[in-house]
């Protein structure tokens with residue numbers, strides 16, 4: 001059995017994969033301005049799996065848009081391996097909740113996975129090889145010639161993951177990726193993502209509303225406050241790997257951590273649990 005030692009919460013800029021410093025984001029101006037994020041800082045290390053949770057509307061998607069270079073923060077900086085992020089960076093890929101809108105229905109799943117690689121220097125044979133390997137990694141090699149609409153929702157999300165893998169990202173951002181699939185498929189996809197983190201040495205930042213999922217997957221859970229979002233607490237998850245959907249969730253450690261995260265979210269940012277225990 002392999003055991004991964006979880007990363008510690010404190011990390012220097014030197015060994016950071018991702019560094020977020022003093023991010024504030026305000027949508028709009030004047031009387032209608034909305035302060036979504038307030039002075040948010042954290043660091044994520046190489047191969048670390050970090051879950052981000054918080055109340056609805058806390059600014060989690062806004063944060064991922066900033067990290068992926070799609071949105072410039074009002075204040076603060078983001079660095080990926082020491083390089084400032086000021087546009088969509090190389091080495092980063094993203095998976096969204098809505099797989100049905102992210103896949104092109106008129107292309108086979110292999111072509112869907114190959115499609116973004118047309119912007120790279122890889123030739124057609126190389127693109128096909130990468131796509132086949134990525135589909136094999138998510139268990140869909142034998143369906144490469146199918147179309148998205150011929151697959152279940154869980155399988156379509158596997159295709160979206162394969163497409164992200166085709167970039168061979170160092171950092172994978174995932175925004176509530178399993179919110180639209182059934183419970184059993186969700187468990188399978190969670191275990192798939194954990195195995196892919198190991199196989200491809202990726203750092204993963206995973207936004208979710210599901211508290212069990214946030215603890216089960218992560219080396220560390222970041223809890224955000226009600227808007228404007230700031231960091232309420234970073235909770236290390238020192239549960240060994242490999243994790244198991246049934247036995248891990250039965251351990252006292254898991255139950256304690258889940259309770260801690262739930263109380264912090266319910267209190268909306270009061271570290272003492274807001275008296276709602």
Ligand SMILES: Nc1ncnc2c1ncn2[C@@H]1O[C@H](COP(=O)(O)OP(=O)(O)OP(=O)(O)O)[C@@H](O)[C@H]1O
Pocket residue numbers: 027028034036054055056057058059060061062063227
């Ligand atoms: N383009 C925009 N213009 C103005 N306000 C916006 C914009 N995008 C988001 N917001 C506001 O910023 C706040 C944070 O939104 P965001 O989608 O980042 O939150 P979230 O934590 O991802 O939400 P949820 O948990 O419901 O998915 C919300 O109040 C939202 O209405």
